Amino acid sequence: MDRHILAGLDAEVSALGFGAASLGSRVGARAGQRLVAQALAQGITWFDLAPAYGAGQAEEIFAAAIRGQRDRVQICTKVGLAPPPQPLWKRAVLPVARQVVRNIAPLRGRIRKSGITSNRPLPLTPEVLRDSLERSLRRLGTDHVDLYALHNATPEALADEALLRTLEDLRTSGKVRAIAVASDGTAAEAALAQARCVDVVQCALQVATPALVSRAAQAGMGVITHSVFGLNTSPEDITQRIAASSDLQALHAAAGAPSPAALRLMAARLRNPGGVTLCSMMSSAHLAANAAVFAAPLSSETTALAQALFPQ
Numbered sequence: 001m002d003r004h005i006l007a008g009l010d011a012e013v014s015a016l017g018f019g020a021a022s023l024g025s026r027v028g029a030r031a032g033q034r035l036v037a038q039a040l041a042q043g044i045t046w047f048d049l050a051p052a053y054g055a056g057q058a059e060e061i062f063a064a065a066i067r068g069q070r071d072r073v074q075i076c077t078k079v080g081l082a083p084p085p086q087p088l089w090k091r092a093v094l095p096v097a098r099q100v101v102r103n104i105a106p107l108r109g110r111i112r113k114s115g116i117t118s119n120r121p122l123p124l125t126p127e128v129l130r131d132s133l134e135r136s137l138r139r140l141g142t143d144h145v146d147l148y149a150l151h152n153a154t155p156e157a158l159a160d161e162a163l164l165r166t167l168e169d170l171r172t173s174g175k176v177r178a179i180a181v182a183s184d185g186t187a188a189e190a191a192l193a194q195a196r197c198v199d200v201v202q203c204a205l206q207v208a209t210p211a212l213v214s215r216a217a218q219a220g221m222g223v224i225t226h227s228v229f230g231l232n233t234s235p236e237d238i239t240q241r242i243a244a245s246s247d248l249q250a251l252h253a254a255a256g257a258p259s260p261a262a263l264r265l266m267a268a269r270l271r272n273p274g275g276v277t278l279c280s281m282m283s284s285a286h287l288a289a290n291a292a293v294f295a296a297p298l299s300s301e302t303t304a305l306a307q308a309l310f311p312q
């Protein structure tokens, strides 16, 4: 697994991170714990969590999976979104309901539209920041997180002096090693200007332009990206583009014929070489395939192919 120092945190991290948004919702507790164990076995040590993830269950499922191994992993958790209310009856029927819903696509759409699975935004106040952190630490069974991220922070929140002082206090307390903003492009830009309190920017790969990644590096800040598989071309497009060009075909063969998904990951790795790329890997096969991409060094042919398919 590619490992390097993440700027802003100044600690060694795995270049591929395990995104836990569906841990406890799309996959249940037992399958989720197996996936976390597999991730660790494949060299992934960066885990991206939030109180809202997995319908509010991701942090506890993760904690059970890494019990006794806290020093082997790095944890990012967030503040700013709360899960929908989970009464006991809902928790009890969830595993059965999940099985039914997985197999009926129209039902999935209706449930999403109904809003019963929607997270609720929380105001980013000093009280919410402190309270949410204490709750996350309890659920995670740890005394600190490596990164504490403001979920969907606005540029206005990042200019709020009381909020910034709270972030500094939390960092000084040792309960939080570094602070991140996990948001859209506007907030990512505002975060870059707030190097006093923000150490790391988390955003979609499309937002992490080469200019943003280079400005973050100049400011001594790290970058974490997600939404790799939303990268503007479908697997079919990638296959067709390779098939339509003899140069690309030759590069593709020389690079060992990587799949469209592997090519997207390679492009993400090249875009943010000193950071972390987060992926959803709720299947063992995706986890193994993605870890393999980050385990191999990037050859010159692979680099040329990824750059030709996903120009910067």
Ligand SMILES: NC(=O)c1ccc[n+]([C@@H]2O[C@H](COP(=O)([O-])OP(=O)(O)OC[C@H]3O[C@@H](n4cnc5c(N)ncnc54)[C@H](OP(=O)(O)O)[C@@H]3O)[C@@H](O)[C@H]2O)c1
Pocket (backbone or CB within 6 Å): 018, 019, 020, 021, 022, 048, 049, 152, 182, 183, 202, 225, 226, 227, 228, 229, 230, 261, 262, 278, 279, 280, 281, 282, 283, 286, 287, 289, 290
């Ligand atoms: N801070 C934020 O606002 C924010 C927003 C979005 C995401 N995130 C973080 O980023 C993580 C990743 O989420 P994302 O939205 O960026 O999802 P993603 O990694 O782009 O994944 C999207 C889909 O691609 C699939 N996939 C993964 N590996 C694949 C492969 N090798 N071949 C084919 N398909 C593959 C996944 O399947 P399976 O999962 O079924 O394996 C998933 O269904 C989240 O879990 C969360 O931790 C943060």
